Amino acid sequence: MSAGQALLEVRDLAVSYGGIQAVKGISLEVRQGEIVALVGANGAGKTSTLRAISGLLPYSGEIRHEGTLLRGLPPHRIAARGIAHVPEGRGIFANLTVDENLKLSAWPCRSRAARDRGTERVFALFPRLKERLGQPSGTLSGGEQQMLALGRALMSGAGLLLLDEPSMGLSPLLVKEILAMLTDINRQGVTILLVEQNANMALRMASRGYVFGSGQLELSGTGQELLGDPRVRKAYLGA
């Protein structure tokens, strides 16, 4: 895949569930190596967009990954293509140990060698997880749980991370730490699609961003452009 080509392409996506139309025809793309931020108010359809991409919600429109239509694929098949979705609230299995949480996501890995590579990489990024392997993951701190969620997502060697509110519930210091880690992960060649309430923070690190307003896209541009846009500043940055 050449640089700059769309890794993920969303066309006219509409998502309805429970009688509510959460996403009303949006189009966006994520290119290889980018960090793309989706920002906007609560309930604007950001989470539904991620859940549609990873196959958890039915939708109309088209979603392509590396040119292949994803429609009809069950979530585990989409995960096996190298799309790792860290859901809102992190989705840690509190009833499993740290080690088991990590092993679980190695399920799509066919070879032991690939699994070992994944483990090594995760421990290099998050040495703290290695110290906590045998611990029930419900006893981890919020920051450690976020590291576990990220580490778990990277285990399978995913090339595209979908992150839903990675900063939620973390102290400002930890948020900084997690963001630094995301930048690291991105430098290692992992493309990131990030949903954040904290628009300022997300747009600062993003190559590009999309601003959601009640199910539709209001604006898009580079992170810097959006940060400087008076409408964004007024609506989301409190300036």
Next chain:
Amino acid sequence: MTYLIQQSLNALQLGSVYALIALGYTMVYGVLTMINFAHGDFFMVGAFLCFLSVARLHLPFVPTLLISMAGVALLAVAVEVSAYRPLRKAPRVSAIITALGVGIFLEHFTLALSPYPLHIPPAFENVTWNAGGLAVSSLQVVTVLLSVGLMAALQFVVARTPLGIAMRAVSWDRDTASLLGVPVNRVISATFAIGGALGGAAGMLYALSYPVIDPYMGVLVGWKAFISAVVGGIGDIRGAMLGGYILAAVEIAVAVALPSTYRDFVAFSLLIVLLIFRPYGIFGRPRPQKL
């Protein structure tokens, strides 16, 4: 004292059967939070497969065991895929009604094929050893050892294998498990297969111990095993095992101390009292609220 040991042995034998069936209820509840009310009838089908294998095909013990376990495992998966899976997003009540319907279907399908109670000849020569007033039959020994072996194997699968980890993950949060690449439907089917295989083994062991079988035999035994699972804490594997042995011990204690017709009435009263004090069962805990 001898008498007490004798009765404890009988309780172990009966409890093993309850425990094996209770595991099927508790595992399915664990992954789907659904009570598979047809499970008692899966157990009955295991008993009939045992009849087929021993009385018709004249097969020895081990092939009979494999036929009962594999046959009921296949049946459980077929029921899951054809009847339960389409209703996974339907209201809870629909799934319950379907499970009851599947149970009644299995009873009457079996009745249509075999309208009279059947007698099962022994699958192996049943030797009884007498020592110091204690009578132990080889069937009792086989029942208890085989059950304990199967439960140990299950514990190993759940605690140590990728399938076991996936089963626990699916029981915690199905959607997130699928996001990590776990094929949730296959894990659920595997859970039904394992629960079915244990129920099939229970049906066979029960049929060899109490060798007259009929299509409704799974109803009361199934309820008792279900109650065992609830007493142990539904969804908890150790709880299902312990619950099975507790129920059997209470039943046999009542039968020893009181007229035998009091057995179920007293046993169930005690269980109701236990649940009043421990509403989630012995090992059960209220599920923490998810964010």
